[in-house]
Amino acid sequence: MKKNILLAAFASLVFSGNVLAQDLSGTWQQIDDKTGSPKAIIEIRKEANNTYTGKIVKITPRPGYTPRETCNHCPSPYTNQPILGMDVLKGLKHVPDTTDYEKGTVIDPLAGKIYSAKVRLSATGKRLTLRGYIGISAIGRSQTWLRLE
Numbered sequence: 286m287k288k289n290i291l292l293a294a295f296a297s298l299v300f301s302g303n304v305l306a307q308d309l310s311g312t313w314q315q316i317d318d319k320t321g322s323p324k325a326i327i328e329i330r331k332e333a334n335n336t337y338t339g340k341i342v343k344i345t346p347r348p349g350y351t352p353r354e355t356c357n358h359c360p361s362p363y364t365n366q367p368i369l370g371m372d373v374l375k376g377l378k379h380v381p382d383t384t385d386y387e388k389g390t391v392i393d394p395l396a397g398k399i400y401s402a403k404v405r406l407s408a409t410g411k412r413l414t415l416r417g418y419i420g421i422s423a424i425g426r427s428q429t430w431l432r433l434e
Contacts, residue, residue, distance in 0.1 A: 309337045309377065309386060309406065313413065313430040314345075322347055327430065329374065337386065339374030341394075358397030368394045374415075377404055384408065391417045400425065 310331050315324045326343040344352045356363045356371065363371065377389035384406040391402040400417035407413065411432045418425025 308410070309404065309413065312342070312433040313339070314433055316429050316431065318426055318428045320347075326433065327374065335378065337374070337377040337379075337389070338372050339391075340372050341369055344369060353395060356392070356394040356397065359392065359394060360397070360399065363392060363394070363397075374402060377402065391415065393417070 308331070309329045311329060313327045313329060315327055316322070317324045323345040324347075325341050325345055327339045328342045329337050329339040332338055346352070352368070354367060354369075356366050356368055359366070371392075371394060373394060374391050375389060377386040379386050386404040386406070389402040389404070390399055392399045400419055401422075402418075403416050403422060405414045405416075413430045413432075414427050415430060416422050416425055416427045
């Protein structure tokens with residue numbers, strides 16, 4: 286009897302951890318894939334339609350770099366929109382029974398380009414890899430984001 290109770294308690298802890306690891310909601314530190322330095326802090330939220338959206342809540346200062354304030358080379362509806370507070374990640378949908386999210390879009394407000402996006406969340410839920418691409422994901426770039434607690 287004790288063994289069954291312990292097994293049930295262990296299983297509930299394991300499964301509840303997996304559920305939490307599969308949720309992108311939270312605050313993330315974006316790491317520049319070219320320099321390895323922090324770029325921005327992104328807050329990801331789950332929308333009513335079960336998709337995920339990420340908004341820039343802080344731009345991380347970098348030595349020798351003056352951050353741009355607006356998205357001036359971006360297509361509509363982003364044209365001249367302030368970068369701080371901008372929804373840069375939209376429409377990500379969870380792939381059932383995985384730690385993957387797909388069918389989203391991500392905008393690079395510095396280049397003014399919109400890319401297809403997919404995300405893989407680490408098993409611990411503390412790191413995600415965002416892949417931005419045009420056409421097929423093999424032709425694209427990846428960034429690592431770290432969950433802030």
